[in-house]
Amino acid sequence: MxxxxxxxxxxxxxxxxxxxxxxxxxxxxxxxxxxxxxxxxxxxxxxxxxxxxxxxxxxxxxxxxxxxxxxxxxxxxxxxxxxxxxxxxxxxxxxxxxxxxxxxxxxxxxxxxxxxxxxxxIPEFVGIDDPRWAMLPGRMDYKANYMLINDNLLDLSHIPFLHRYSLGASLTPEGVSRPVVTRLERSVRIQNWLKAESSQMIGSIRGMRTEIWQTYDFVAPGVFLLRADMYPLGTAVQFPEREPSGVEPLHRQFTCQAVTPLTENQTCYFFAYGPWRQEAELMESFYQLGLKAFNEDRTMIEAQQVNINRSHGAAMITTVSDSALSQFRRMMDKMMKDEAQGIAAGSSSLDSEARA
The missing domain is CATH 2.102.10.10 (Rieske [2Fe-2S] iron-sulphur domain)
Incomplete structure (x- = not known):
């Protein structure tokens, strides 16, 4: 579990x-x-x-x-x-x-x-006291299993749909490129380009269409570290499927999030979201935007948990966007299996000592 x-x-x-x-x-x-x-x-x-x-x-x-x-x-x-x-x-x-x-x-x-x-x-969580970012701390409790929240964070293709009135307001599904997923030792890394209309909230790019290089690590057991850098149109063509080099972004933002299981079907979700320090006056606006989006996630995930409880073990189908979450679930399954084998080996050793 x-x-x-x-x-x-x-x-x-x-x-x-x-x-x-x-x-x-x-x-x-x-x-x-x-x-x-x-x-x-x-x-x-x-x-x-x-x-x-x-x-x-x-x-x-x-x-x-x-x-x-x-x-x-x-x-x-x-x-x-x-x-x-x-x-x-x-x-x-x-x-x-x-x-x-x-x-x-x-x-x-x-x-x-x-x-x-x-x-x-301990993952490099950055945290709200890091001088590079302007973030406020948040916490949200879910009536859902923690792996459903992990799944949500590992597949951000839901943003133009679930968050169409918050984080995804300036995105269209066609503007979200297929992510590149890299398996690391205790995490997966997801990177892709997004195309966005201008944001009215961010002064440094107001009135501009931008391309966003999004890169994040999702680290066992459930830590999400995402950086989003906004560039002028055309940057994605110059640097397909990779982070731009030698080009300064117009704007940067970061979010760190941690998923902590309380019980099998109760989970605590810690989050912080904000812009780079030079636009610190936007800190509260980013917090409110994040809070709105994360409440959208919670509503959907808690409803999903209710359906799962009623499904009597029915299987879910998979799509191409499930690559990262499938890899992460396999990683977690292996870690749990290795722990169980270690406990079993330790118990066998103790039994042998007791018989001796």
């Missing part, structure tokens, strides 16, 4: 304040996150090992966490360090501690095997 040996975004960095406990659900697991006095983050299983009371109803004491049901106190490592009325603390008095990293304006949690947590695997 989920790939666990990956970093998932738990929230924007600004969502986690000092002396504040925040409960989150990720991959069917309840987690409580708090920020230490030095600014670092702590993520623990949100369940005291004594009577299973939630830590999110507890309190922070000098970076430690006290359960406010019977007073047990736990260090950031998850180890119990105090039991009221009892001097001896049993070794099993502990809870799971998750690796958590504050990076690219977000809090990233490793949901898999702790020994495999590799900070270099």
């Amino acid at each position: 989920f790939v666990r040996n990956c970093w998932y975004m738990a929230g924007w960095s600004r969502d986690f304040g000092i002396d504040e406990l925040k409960a989150v659900t990720m991959l069917n697991e309840q987690i409580v996150i708090h920020r230490k006095s030095d600014g670092g983050l702590v993520a623990l299983q949100d369940r005291c090992c004594h009577r299973f009371a939630p830590f999110s109803l507890g309190r922070i004491e000098n970076d430690d966490l006290r359960c406010m049901y019977h007073g047990l106190k736990f260090a950031p490592s998850g180890k119990c360090i105090e039991i009221p009325g009892q001097s001896k603390i049993p070794p099993q008095a502990c809870v799971r501690s998750y690796s958590i990293v504050d990076k690219y304006s977000g809090a990233w949690v490793w949901m898999g095997e702790p020994a495999l947590a590799d900070e270099s695997l």
Whole structure:
């Protein structure tokens, strides 16, 4: 159901304040996150090992966490360090501690095997604090399986149709070229040209028809990083199926998005969308445009989930535009299979040791 040996975004960095406990659900697991006095983050299983009371109803004491049901106190490592009325603390008095990293304006949690947590695997999310872009943070919750949202982001041929009153207002289906899809180690890269009428929102290209070079990476388990550069008409002819070189764009915009499964059919979607820094005055306009488009996505995807639930396993057909999502699904399936085999091998090893 989920790939666990990956970093998932738990929230924007600004969502986690000092002396504040925040409960989150990720991959069917309840987690409580708090920020230490030095600014670092702590993520623990949100369940005291004594009577299973939630830590999110507890309190922070000098970076430690006290359960406010019977007073047990736990260090950031998850180890119990105090039991009221009892001097001896049993070794099993502990809870799971998750690796958590504050990076690219977000809090990233490793949901898999702790020994495999590799900070270099966090996608280059850029984030809202990057000085090159002017973006505001957003969050949206879906009543749908996370892979449907991944599929939506992997096939942007829907933009002229689903987003005809927002992102696709200046596009026609004929103006969207077939994308070039490249398989990378933990991601797929999609690149293509779009032809657009002038945008009334963007001052630097107002009154001009443009061609847009769109390139984005979709990184496991569900991180979307897209840059769109706008050029004068004729640029696509000079540079077919590749990014222009030696030509300055008229305008640039960027969006970073992260899909985090909460449960099998509930998903959290973090997003930021905006122009390059020299048009920072458009930041709010871009946020509102993105919000409108992403609500259009949510309406469609939640309705799609309802139909899937009623379909009794009926098969979907595929089209040429499904290339990227098909490759990404195969990648995710392999990652899940490899994890399952690793768990099975570990269990067999433990069984052999126990028999010995």
